[in-house]
Amino acid sequence: MTSSPHTALTALTLAPPAQAGAALGTIDTPTLVLDLDAFDTNLTRMQAWADQHGVGLRAHAKAHKCPQIALRQIERGAIGICCQKVGEALPFVQAGVKDILISNQVVGAPKLALLAELTRHARMAVCVDNAENLNAIAQAMQAADTSIDILVEIDVGQGRCGVNTTDAALALAQYAHTTPGVSFRGLQAYHGAVQHVREPAARADICRDVAARIRRYVDVLEAAGLTVSTISGAGTGSAQFDAASGIYTELQAGSYAFMDADYAANEWPSALQFEPSLSLLATVMSVATPGRVVLDAGLKAMTTESGLPRVMHRAGLTVRQVNDEHTVLVVDGDASGESAGLPALGEKVHLMLPHVDPAFNLHDVLVTVRNGQVMEMWPIEARGPGR
Amino acid sequence: MTSSPHTALTALTLAPPAQAGAALGTIDTPTLVLDLDAFDTNLTRMQAWADQHGVGLRAHAKAHKCPQIALRQIERGAIGICCQKVGEALPFVQAGVKDILISNQVVGAPKLALLAELTRHARMAVCVDNAENLNAIAQAMQAADTSIDILVEIDVGQGRCGVNTTDAALALAQYAHTTPGVSFRGLQAYHGAVQHVREPAARADICRDVAARIRRYVDVLEAAGLTVSTISGAGTGSAQFDAASGIYTELQAGSYAFMDADYAANEWPSALQFEPSLSLLATVMSVATPGRVVLDAGLKAMTTESGLPRVMHRAGLTVRQVNDEHTVLVVDGDASGESAGLPALGEKVHLMLPHVDPAFNLHDVLVTVRNGQVMEMWPIEARGPGR
Numbered sequence: 001m002t003s004s005p006h007t008a009l010t011a012l013t014l015a016p017p018a019q020a021g022a023a024l025g026t027i028d029t030p031t032l033v034l035d036l037d038a039f040d041t042n043l044t045r046m047q048a049w050a051d052q053h054g055v056g057l058r059a060h061a062k063a064h065k066c067p068q069i070a071l072r073q074i075e076r077g078a079i080g081i082c083c084q085k086v087g088e089a090l091p092f093v094q095a096g097v098k099d100i101l102i103s104n105q106v107v108g109a110p111k112l113a114l115l116a117e118l119t120r121h122a123r124m125a126v127c128v129d130n131a132e133n134l135n136a137i138a139q140a141m142q143a144a145d146t147s148i149d150i151l152v153e154i155d156v157g158q159g160r161c162g163v164n165t166t167d168a169a170l171a172l173a174q175y176a177h178t179t180p181g182v183s184f185r186g187l188q189a190y191h192g193a194v195q196h197v198r199e200p201a202a203r204a205d206i207c208r209d210v211a212a213r214i215r216r217y218v219d220v221l222e223a224a225g226l227t228v229s230t231i232s233g234a235g236t237g238s239a240q241f242d243a244a245s246g247i248y249t250e251l252q253a254g255s256y257a258f259m260d261a262d263y264a265a266n267e268w269p270s271a272l273q274f275e276p277s278l279s280l281l282a283t284v285m286s287v288a289t290p291g292r293v294v295l296d297a298g299l300k301a302m303t304t305e306s307g308l309p310r311v312m313h314r315a316g317l318t319v320r321q322v323n324d325e326h327t328v329l330v331v332d333g334d335a336s337g338e339s340a341g342l343p344a345l346g347e348k349v350h351l352m353l354p355h356v357d358p359a360f361n362l363h364d365v366l367v368t369v370r371n372g373q374v375m376e377m378w379p380i381e382a383r384g385p386g387r
Numbered sequence: 388m389t390s391s392p393h394t395a396l397t398a399l400t401l402a403p404p405a406q407a408g409a410a411l412g413t414i415d416t417p418t419l420v421l422d423l424d425a426f427d428t429n430l431t432r433m434q435a436w437a438d439q440h441g442v443g444l445r446a447h448a449k450a451h452k453c454p455q456i457a458l459r460q461i462e463r464g465a466i467g468i469c470c471q472k473v474g475e476a477l478p479f480v481q482a483g484v485k486d487i488l489i490s491n492q493v494v495g496a497p498k499l500a501l502l503a504e505l506t507r508h509a510r511m512a513v514c515v516d517n518a519e520n521l522n523a524i525a526q527a528m529q530a531a532d533t534s535i536d537i538l539v540e541i542d543v544g545q546g547r548c549g550v551n552t553t554d555a556a557l558a559l560a561q562y563a564h565t566t567p568g569v570s571f572r573g574l575q576a577y578h579g580a581v582q583h584v585r586e587p588a589a590r591a592d593i594c595r596d597v598a599a600r601i602r603r604y605v606d607v608l609e610a611a612g613l614t615v616s617t618i619s620g621a622g623t624g625s626a627q628f629d630a631a632s633g634i635y636t637e638l639q640a641g642s643y644a645f646m647d648a649d650y651a652a653n654e655w656p657s658a659l660q661f662e663p664s665l666s667l668l669a670t671v672m673s674v675a676t677p678g679r680v681v682l683d684a685g686l687k688a689m690t691t692e693s694g695l696p697r698v699m700h701r702a703g704l705t706v707r708q709v710n711d712e713h714t715v716l717v718v719d720g721d722a723s724g725e726s727a728g729l730p731a732l733g734e735k736v737h738l739m740l741p742h743v744d745p746a747f748n749l750h751d752v753l754v755t756v757r758n759g760q761v762m763e764m765w766p767i768e769a770r771g772p773g774r
Contacts, residue, residue, distance in 0.1 A: 010481060129673055303692070323579070357711050387415055
């Protein structure tokens with residue numbers, strides 16, 4: 001500790017993790033890295049699949065929380081995006097996204113006030129599964145002299161939100177159809193659990209059941225004279241079948257743009273072979289004990305509720321554990337403390353994340369690369385706990 | 388969507404989650420809430436325990452990443468703080484913390500350059516377990532015309548970073564002792580796994596072994612003429628025994644200020660009965676299906692690698708699942724879809740987090756309360772993946 005300050009304390013910062021034009025290997029870590037070639041391929045493949053089946057792609061922005069990504073999804077043909085939270089939607093509207101579905105319930109006055117404001121700048125819709133909540137939405141919109149579209153959420157097997165009877169759905173739809181401030185647009189029908197069923201045949205079976213269930217709701221609503229213009233749902237894992245089912249008007253896939261280890265464990269048809277475009281870049285920070293090395297990334301740079309990350313671009317390495325700030329790598333098999341094949345101190349390692357969505361949510365910036373060269377840094381502006 | 392904007396798009400924001408002086412129940416969710424009475428009690432108890440045993444408390448700021456908390460820990464008597472990352476340390480130095488140990492290896496030029504700058508504003512130390520890394524640190528400090536204290540990290544059973552032989556420790560200590568830019572201060576000896584051993588007797592046994600192991604290193608270093616002025620380690624779970632062992636000069640506890648469900652599962656002596664001071668406040672956002680309610684907080688507001696959260700301040704409720712943005716609550720037992728006792732739509736629920744450290748890292752602000760009233764909002768300035 002010397003007594004002559006060279007840089008004012010308030011001006012001190014850690015340099016940005018990357019410089020445009022620099023080599024990939026110069027990126028400071030831990031940092032999320034997006035390979036633009038693989039990303040572009042994924043956007044193209046999912047959009048082509050949606051187009052081919054005459055269904056809209058409403059890309060789910062909860063996966064990435066990054067307006068720069070949403071703008072590229074829309075540029076390729078996506079009809080808009082979904083968000084899970086009103087606070088999450090705000091930076092996307094500010095970035096110019098003009099069509100957003102909050103694919104979730106919104107409860108509470110501060111959130112509804114912001115939602116009302118957003119309707120002045122974008123075509124907005126929100127999900128409901130409760131009359132009291134729908135009434136609160138209508139009141140908030142009336143108070144702000146605006147209106148919002150409503151999707152009635154039905155539970156198609158997720159076991160979380162959404163009504164469970166056609167009577168309940170009809171009552172909400174009729175209320176939305178007749179009440180100022182809200183306007184009935186259709187149904188939200190998302191089945192999360194099917195996304196990670198590994199075998200295509202098993203996924204197809206569940207998707208067929210889901211489609212039949214949705215059909216029963218549509219029949220009841222239409223018999224009552226309502227127009228169901230939107231049926232929104234599906235994810236990366238079920239898009240293959242949900243697009244072909246003819247029941248959905250839009251697909252809410254998000255992870256397809258990146259792929260994670262959990263989705264990679266699914267079996268995929270050739271037209272929807274998505275490429276891993278996202279990695280967490282980490283640096284070897286400790287090699288003190290033969291048989292293992294320690295990376296400088298842990299639970300503050302990724303999450304492990306869906307399993308451990310996988311090492312990309314080099315064979316023979318296994319992640320043994322992930323702690324708050326550390327990841328321990330060993331040689332596959334790891335019997336006798338084998339060191340041959342382990343990366344050296346300071347070497348960088350790409351990790352394929354177990355679950356993309358909460359990982360993006362830990363980072364403030366995404367570094368994009370192409371052909372091993374840093375291109376841009378995209379802010380993950382909607383990062384946060386999600387109000 | 389109307390055509391007359393009332394608020395400019397760029398000026399739109401979601402209102403802050405709380406207002407000073409307002410009732411706790413008005414806090415918008417999901418938000419981290421700190422009960423100051425319990426927090427003060429915890430600070431007092433751990434500080435008293437350290438004082439009573441003549442050992443310094445170097446509070447671990449990786450737990451909370453919040454300078455306002457560190458300043459209060461120091462005000463109560465803590466000798467300084469630990470951080471795990473250089474980027475994490477920066478906002479603490481800027482807030483006026485004058486003594487920081489980076490209780491971890493720091494690898495890479497950008498990080499070492501910042502570390503050198505920090506030595507001009509605070510007493511800094513860093514851990515090493517590798518000669519090449521120590522040399523890089525010395526070079527970076529020399530280049531910046533400064534110097535830093537070195538703790539040689541020894542692996543006392545954690546199985547992660549740290550040297551494993553007295554020879555290796557001695558070589559690093561001698562190098563640090565003789566090389567310009569670095570100065571040998573002592574040993575880092577943290578055993579993470581012991582922290583969550585439930586039975587005090589089992590924790591005590593492990594701590595005794597760890598102390599004996601450290602003693603062997605100290606003997607070798609002192610026999611070589613080195614002064615080991617600092618032995619830093621211990622956590623909330625082992626502080627009871629590590630303070631009493633006489634080997635540690637400072638304790639690195641962090642979670643004691645908050646307690647989480649994982650630590651709460653340990654058995655504690657009466658003098659170290661820490662109180663749960665931290666909760667994640669969430670709102671019931673869906674009650675569509677009898678037998679369950681859904682909260683508006685998920686994996687973007689907490690983490691589940693240490694288990695599921697627990698409902699605080701009301702009995703009879705169990706967390707069934709935590710998804711990206713949702714938590715499902717059921718009545719304990721949950722056999723027949725029982726709804727009696729479940730909170731209503733819009734009600735707020737406090738969750739005790741499974742693991743404090745990565746949860747703080749998801750939030751930008753901590754709302755403090757006392758006697759059910761909002762006091763202040765403290766920025767979690769060091770939040771981030773940790774460079």
